[in-house]
Amino acid sequence: MAFPAKLSSYVRIQGFSMKLRSRLALMALLALVPLLIFSALAAKRLSDGTRENAIRAMQETANATALIIDRELQGALSAVLVLSRSPLLLDEKFAQFYDQAKSTASGDSAWVILYAPDGRQALNTRVPYGAPLLIRPSPDELPPIISAKGVHISGMVWSRALKKHIIFIDVPVTTRSGKNYVLSQAVYADHFGVAFKERDIPSTWVVGIFDKEGMTIARSIGADQFVGKKANPDTVEAIRLGVDSFRKHVVRGELEVYDVITHSDLSGWAVAVGVPVEEIDGQVREAGYMAAGGLLLAVFAALMGSGIVGRQLASSIETAAIASDMLGKSEELPPLRRSGTREIDHLQHAIVSAAAKLKAAETKNAELLDSERTARQAAELENRRKDEFLAMLGHELRNPLSAITSAVSLLRLRVGDDPAVRRPTDIIHRQSAHLRSLLDDLLDLSRVIYGKVQLDMQPTDLAALIGGSIKNMTDTAKLSRHTFSLSTVPVMVSADLTRMEQIFSNLIDNAVKYTDEGGSIQVSVTQGHGMALLRVADTGVGMGPELLPYVFDVFVQGDNTLARTKGGMGIGLSLIKKLVELHGGTVAAFSEGVGRGSVFEVRLPVLASGASAEAAGHAIDAALDGVKVLLVEDQDDLREMTQALLAELGLQVWSAANGRDALAIAAAHRPQVALIDIGLPDMSGYELAVALRGNDQAAPMHLIALSGYGLAGDKQRAAAAGFHHHLTKPLPLDELRQYLAALNLP
Incomplete structure (x- = not known):
């Protein structure tokens, strides 16, 4: 064959070449294969046949012994059953019944006993009637026998008397007067040795009879030594399984035996037959040794012949073997030399080709790994930049929003009850809070989708809240294209006002979006069974049965054409469901089909207590009166509005624009609480917190962090710096009031 030139540059010699010799030996022994196979099959058949016959004989002995035992037990049981129906016994004529029972006793090995439930004997045919009687050795067996109302055959019981x-053999009896007894036939355990006398059992075989717990009742060999004692642990375990079995095991630590275990259906006892392994396997082993010796001689002769021939080709195979080994280790192959054997040369060529392909694959894999690593690092960088941008955006938006919220909160505290001013300020305050909530959701949407939103729960009249929301929608002409009706009754619930408005607004948006102009939208608030029910019904496009079970899943939408026309990403209803569940409520959707409108029902628990929110607010305001607060904020407008707002709450407020001034004020006025912006010009809020905690001239104070960053990591960093609480801009006034009131500062 034409051998590639490159192959001549690879060679390695190693002193191992068994594969070719093995193949030659196999060829030489080919004629012996049928002999090997048939000899092995014959030996196997002989061994299996001998063993199966012995095991079958063991099984027959075990079954026959079990039948003899069942026969003896059945005879005794039949006698007891007949006696249990005796009118003399049922009429409690025990003296006459004693004579009847004694006449049925079979020999000296069995007698009849009548037991009361507590184990005392009412009569015993082994002793004269009226003689003093003993208590049953195991009286605790009797109540279960009476309760079971069935036949009971005991295990081994030792009679001390x-x-x-x-x-x-026990049978429960109830006399005509309603008294319960147990009629028993007692039998000496050695009576069951009759089973061994009726079978011609080989002298080397051991047959044992055991109760359910593995106690030896009778034994064909060594009865005096083993009767009344438990069998070895593995035999006890096999007996308790209650399944007929065959096994091979070692007894007394030295004798290996085959065991057959069968069970009596009547009593649950077990019969075990043990035979030494050597007795069964000895003859088979001898025949096997002879056959194996002949086969070994034939194999030896074949190997000798193949070895002589194989030695001539040994050197040719060495190169391919070593090259294969080096290929598996990804090592560079040294120059190979032609072997002169066509098959070996072809193998070497394949090895060299595989080595080249492997090296190319490794190079390609390394390039792909580098590319993946670069792409992953770029993606991680972009993701980190995205997070930093969103955090910065939230911070920049929260600062002006915080000033707006503080200003409108101050206006609400000062306008009094003038409805012309009060209503606009309430709307601005509520919508500012809504904007803040939406900003939080923008920065961490998963908080809402997966129920991680923090709710500001307070007593709320659901009807009033819905009515106010409807008024806002009416003012903006949101409902002008539809026929709208509202029916409410006052009902108090615990709710986050902003989130509840968001829930209702989303429901109305959904109804308006999918109801054509001129359609009807009905809203009602009712109460029943301890729940407040908010119901929004429309005459819109409705939902088919295939959509209804999944309407609250994320990104689920109806007909694609309609979804593109109306807009939306399919998260609104899922958001509603999560928010309602956070309020401890449920939401459900109903529709009679496409084109027949939809109904959404929100159920919320009604407040058990009638405590007024106004009274709670007065209590909080009283707790805040005179509390000394240090406000640290670098933005002038926000600092001014926040200081005025805190002062309006009754707090005594000092303000500082930087950390240096804050330390001076803390030493001079010793405030009780410090509200600190994290982003200060001369030092960070974290550094200021550490400085305040280490300032001996300042009184111990509660430190509250105020930041435009509200992620979990920001709160953890604030806690690590020594802050007691963290608030996210714009300043959540109600949360601050409740926190300060809970401190109960003097």
Whole structure:
């Protein structure tokens, strides 16, 4: 064959070449293969047949012994059953019944006993009637026998009076007067040795009879030594399984035996037959040794012949073997030399080709890994920049929003009850809070989708809240294209006002979006069964049965054409469901089909207490009166509005624009609370917190961080710097009031 030139540059010699010799030996032994196979099959058949016959004989012995035991037990049981129906017994004529029972006793090995439920004997045919009687050795067995109302065959019981082991065959009896007894036939355990006398058992075989717990009742060999004792642990375990089995195991630590275990259906006892392994396997082993010896001689002769021939080709195979080994280790192949054997040369060529392909694949894989690593690092950088941008955006938006919120909160505190001013300020305040909530959701949408939103719960009249929201929608002509009706009754719930308005607004938006102009939208608030029910019904496009079960899933939308026309990403209803569940409520959707409108029902728990929110607010205001607060904020407008707002709440407020002034004020006025902006010009809020905590001239104070960053990591960093609480801009006034009131400062 034409051999590639490059192959001549690779060679390595190693002193191992068994593969070719093995193949030659196999060829030489080819004629012996049928002999090997048939000899092995014959030996296997002989071994299996001998073993199967012995095991079958063991099984037959075990089954026959079990049948003899069942026969003996059935005879005793039949006698007891007949006696249990005796009118003398049922009429409690025990003296006459004693004579009847004694006449049925079979020999000296069995007698009849009548037991009361507590184990005392009412009569015993082994002793004269009226003689003193003993208590049953195991009286605790009797109540379950009476309760079960069935036949019971005991295990081994030691009689201290008779100094022998006994078996009880028990039948529960209820006399005509309603008294319960147990009629038993007691049998000496050694009576069951009759089973061994009726079978011609080989002298080397051991047959044992065991109760359910593995206690030896009878034994064909060594009865005096083993009767009344438990079998070895593995035999006990096999007996308790209650399944007929065959096994091979070691007894007394030295004798290996085959065991067959069968069980009596009547009593649950087990019969085990043990035979030494050597007795069964010895003859088979001898025949096997002879066959194996002949086969070994034939194999030896074949190997000798193949070795002589294989030695001539040994050197040719060495190069391919070593090259294969080096290929597996990804090592550079040294120059190979032609072997002169066509097959070997072809193998070497394949190895060299595989080495080249492997090296190319490794190079390509390294390039792909580098490319993946570069792309992953770029993606991680972009993701980190995105997070930083969103955090910065939130911070920049929260600062002006915080000033607006503080200013409108101050206006609300000062306008009094003038409705012309009060209503606009309320709207600005509520919508500012709504804007802040939407900003939080923008920065961390997963908080809303997965129920991680923090709710500001307070007593709320759901009807009033819905009515106010409807008024706002009416003012903006949101409902002008539809027929709208509202029916409410006052009902108090615990709710976050902003989130509840968001829930209702989303429901109305959904109804308006999918109801054509001129359609009807009905809103009602009712109460029943301890729940407040908000119901929004429309005459819009409705939903088919295939959509209804999934309407609250994220990104689920109806007909694609309609979804593109109306807009939306399919998260509104999912958001509603999460927010309602955070309020401890439920939401459900109903529709009779496409084109037949939709109904959405929100259920919320009604407040159990009638405590007024106004009274709670007065209590909070009283707790804040005179509390000394240090406000640290670098933005002038925000600092001015926040200071005025805090002062309006009754707090005594000092303000500083930087950390240096804050430290001076803290030393001079010793405030009780410090409200600190994190982004200060001369030092960070974290550094200021550490300085205040280490300032001996300043009184110990509660430190509250105020930041435009509200992620979990920001709160953890504030806590690590020593802050007791963290607030996110714009300043959540109600949360601050409740926190300060809870401190109960003097």
